[in-house]
Amino acid sequence: MVQVIEWVNPGEDEIIWRYPNEVIKWGAQLIVHEYEVAVFMRDGKIYDVLGPGRHTLTTQNLPLLYKLVGGSNSPFKATVIFVSMKEFQGRYGGETQTRELAPIKYYGVYWFKVADPVLFITEVVGGQSLYDANDVTRFIRAYFNEGMMKHLSAYSIVDLFQNLDMVSTQVKVKLIEDFRRLGLELVDVKIEGVNTTDEWRQRLFWIMQTGNAQYVMQMDTTKQVAAELGKSSGAAMGTGMVLIPQLMQPPAQPAQPYAGAGVPPAQPQQPAAPAAQQQEICPYCGKPLPPGARFCPYCGHQIHRCPNGHIVPEGAKFCPVCGAKIE
Ligand SMILES: [Zn+2]
Ligand SMILES: [Zn+2]
Numbered sequence: 001m002v003q004v005i006e007w008v009n010p011g012e013d014e015i016i017w018r019y020p021n022e023v024i025k026w027g028a029q030l031i032v033h034e035y036e037v038a039v040f041m042r043d044g045k046i047y048d049v050l051g052p053g054r055h056t057l058t059t060q061n062l063p064l065l066y067k068l069v070g071g072s073n074s075p076f077k078a079t080v081i082f083v084s085m086k087e088f089q090g091r092y093g094g095e096t097q098t099r100e101l102a103p104i105k106y107y108g109v110y111w112f113k114v115a116d117p118v119l120f121i122t123e124v125v126g127g128q129s130l131y132d133a134n135d136v137t138r139f140i141r142a143y144f145n146e147g148m149m150k151h152l153s154a155y156s157i158v159d160l161f162q163n164l165d166m167v168s169t170q171v172k173v174k175l176i177e178d179f180r181r182l183g184l185e186l187v188d189v190k191i192e193g194v195n196t197t198d199e200w201r202q203r204l205f206w207i208m209q210t211g212n213a214q215y216v217m218q219m220d221t222t223k224q225v226a227a228e229l230g231k232s233s234g235a236a237m238g239t240g241m242v243l244i245p246q247l248m249q250p251p252a253q254p255a256q257p258y259a260g261a262g263v264p265p266a267q268p269q270q271p272a273a274p275a276a277q278q279q280e281i282c283p284y285c286g287k288p289l290p291p292g293a294r295f296c297p298y299c300g301h302q303i304h305r306c307p308n309g310h311i312v313p314e315g316a317k318f319c320p321v322c323g324a325k326i327e
Pocket of ligand 1: 282283284285286287296297298299300301
């Protein structure tokens with residue numbers, strides 16, 4: 001009876017399959033389906049690789065193994081691993097900390113496929129001794145998640161909430177590089193959500209309202225920020241513009257060095273630009289809001305406002321900008 005080596009009915013999520021019989025006969029039929037590759041290994045080392053097609057195993061198409069086992073026609077020992085070259089989808093989710101140690105949770109989806117089966121087998125299957133598809137999938141997921149955690153933790157919480165598109169593009173580039181090292185192509189990554197604790201969401205709110213992360217970070221609690229802001233309430237009343245309370249001023253900058261050594265700036269002092277009408281941003285998702293919006297068009301969150309139109313945190317009793325009582 002002719003030995004047939006074939007991956008019958010691969011499961012939808014199966015990326016590899018090991019042919020259970022390690023004794024191979026010359027003349028065996030090897031059936032490699034489309035989007036598959038068959039890799040012959042022995043003692044953890046890769047010998048021959050065969051692509052899609054129906055192959056009768058001969059000394060011709062397994063030249064490296066043949067060289068190893070010698071000229072005899074008797075059966076030889078080898079591990080045959082089938083690798084699927086199809087695209088797979090994986091979901092991820094995890095927790096990490098931002099640069100300023102804000103706890104964040106994130107989740108999303110990614111797509112990948114094997115790009116280099118030899119490297120993939122060397123690094124993952126053989127390298128980690130994972131010969132079961134579930135183990136391989138688990139390993140890839142953990143590897144992805146670890147990379148995601150590491151790369152996300154290089155960003156600030158403001159970047160994550162305000163510039164998620166930029167962060168995701170940059171993180172993707174790094175993850176693609178990580179995956180390439182395993183012989184995998186990371187086709188795409190989507191960050192579907194990022195979240196943090198209530199306390200940090202409140203802080204984020206103040207950072208976005210005031211544009212001063214450093215100040216907000218220095219305050220122990222968000223209540224303190226609100227209280228400090230509330231103190232200067234009267235000042236902004238009726239002036240038609242939002243005055244930034246004294247505390248909100250950025251810390252004094254070191255004197256700017258002249259561009260050319262010893263040459264004072266030739267330009268006369270520019271008059272201070274009038275405080276530009278600040279573009280309001282959604283404190284929940286960081287996207288720009290249309291003037292006077294009551295709901296964010298991006299995340300749908302309700303935008304709470306004081307009677308004078310300032311955005312206030314949910315549940316606030318007084319507007320921290322103008323001091324108006326909120327009904
Ligand atoms: Zn929003
Ligand atoms: Zn107000």
